[in-house]
Amino acid sequence: MASPLEEKTVARLVAAATAAPSMHNAQPWRFRFLTGERVVLLHADLERAMPRSDPDNRALHIGCGAALFNLRVASVHAGLAPRTRLVPEPEDPLLLAAVHLAGPAERAPDPDLARLYPAIRQRHTSRHPFADKDVPEDVRATLREAAAREGAELLFPGPWHADTVLELVRDAESRDVMDPAANEDLVRWTRLGPEADTAVDGVPEYAFGPRKRDGKAPVRDFTGRRPVADRGSTSFERTAHLALLSTPGDGPADWLRAGQALERVLLEATLADLATSLTSHALEDRDLRLLARDPGSGTGQVQMVLRLGYGPRGPATPRRPVADVLDVV
Known part of the structure; x- marks a missing residue:
């Protein structure tokens, strides 16, 4: 025993x-x-x-x-x-x-x-510009295999498909502008001013990254219309390198598998010196999510859009104390 x-x-x-x-x-x-x-x-x-x-x-x-x-x-x-x-x-x-x-x-x-353990602390979401540099095919193959080992599929969309996904992201952003209530969750989970320095959850303002002046990177603006001091704006990559994570089904067990596959991909990407960010903006509406599928196969359920590239990894975001989330009996 x-x-x-x-x-x-x-x-x-x-x-x-x-x-x-x-x-x-x-x-x-x-x-x-x-x-x-x-x-x-x-x-x-x-x-x-x-x-x-x-x-x-x-x-x-x-x-x-x-x-x-x-x-x-x-x-x-x-x-x-x-x-x-x-x-x-x-x-x-x-x-x-x-x-x-x-x-x-x-x-x-x-x-x-x-082997993936060191990447757990190294991985951070980056809302900064990435270099206009392709992700090598051998790295893509490693990431596809990582997703497959957890029962998911990672697809690197071609230019036409990627543009479609980016349009869906823009549609989601426009929807939020027209419906102020859609931003309630974002406002609840962003931390501005002094609160950012003491937060144990949410997205603090120091992790927002700069405002996007131009470029095609799908980066959610966490400020909305609220002012954030010293943030600035800059150009993002002209060609966003995206990957779509999909599962065969679309129920709770599939979502849990998607989460495990997502993290396995992110940790492998971190070990390959890639910076990463995620967007589910266009996937929060089921009708839009169906449109994100591979136009060739039309199968699978897209669960996450990943943005990959070479650039700053972004700062660590706060975490709740273990004592707040763990019970031992």
């Missing part, structure tokens, strides 16, 4: 999990560690849901899936062998996953996951 895990070990694993990206950095997760069973339970935190922009909690599940992947990576780095079950109890919709932390005597850890 495996020996009990120390609480500080579990806390380190959860700290790594919470470094994952989530929509507006809302961090919509809670963890419970069952000491006797060596099981970590991942729950959705609906107090951090976004009813306006994420009414089905799709983005919430994707963020929790990304945290789940980090938990797996950190567990393997600690010499453990995580066994994961998604939505283990359908009658409990807030319970998203159960992870049994087996010891190495029970199951050999996956060394390929451990």
Whole structure:
């Protein structure tokens, strides 16, 4: 029988999990560690849901899936062998996953996951301009394989398809301008002025990046019409290098798989010295999301649009203390 895990070990694993990206950095997760069973339970935190922009909690599940992947990576780095079950109890919709932390005597850890561990702290969302430089094909192949290993597909759209996606992003931005209520979630989760220096969640103003003067990069402007001192504006890349992450289905388990695939891709991209940012703006409306599909195959459900390139990685954004998100019983 495996020996009990120390609480500080579990806390380190959860700290790594919470470094994952989530929509507006809302961090919509809670963890419970069952000491006797060596099981970590991942729950959705609906107090951090976004009813306006994420009414089905799709983005919430994707963020929790990304945290789940980090938990797996950190567990393997600690010499453990995580066994994961998604939505283990359908009658409990807030319970998203159960992870049994087996010891190495029970199951050999996956060394390929451990390799990704340093990238967990290095990965940050970048809302800065990227260089007009192509992503090499061997790097693209590595990222496609990373998504496939988590049951998803990563597509690098051609020019016509990429322009279509960018038009969808612009349509979403125009929709928000016409409907002030659409920005309620964004306003709730942005941190301006002195609040930015003490925040433990949300997007602080120092992570907004400069205003886009021109260029085609899909970068959401978190300020809206609110003033932010010393922000400035600059030109972004003329050719945005996009990737579309898709899953075969479109239910809670698919969204969790998408989150795990997303984080695996982001960590691999970080190790390849790529800067990354995400946009789900055009995917928040299901009708627009269907239009983002590959026009050739027309299959799969697009869950996230990634922007990749060479440039600054952006600053780290705040995280909630582990004690606020972890219960040990």
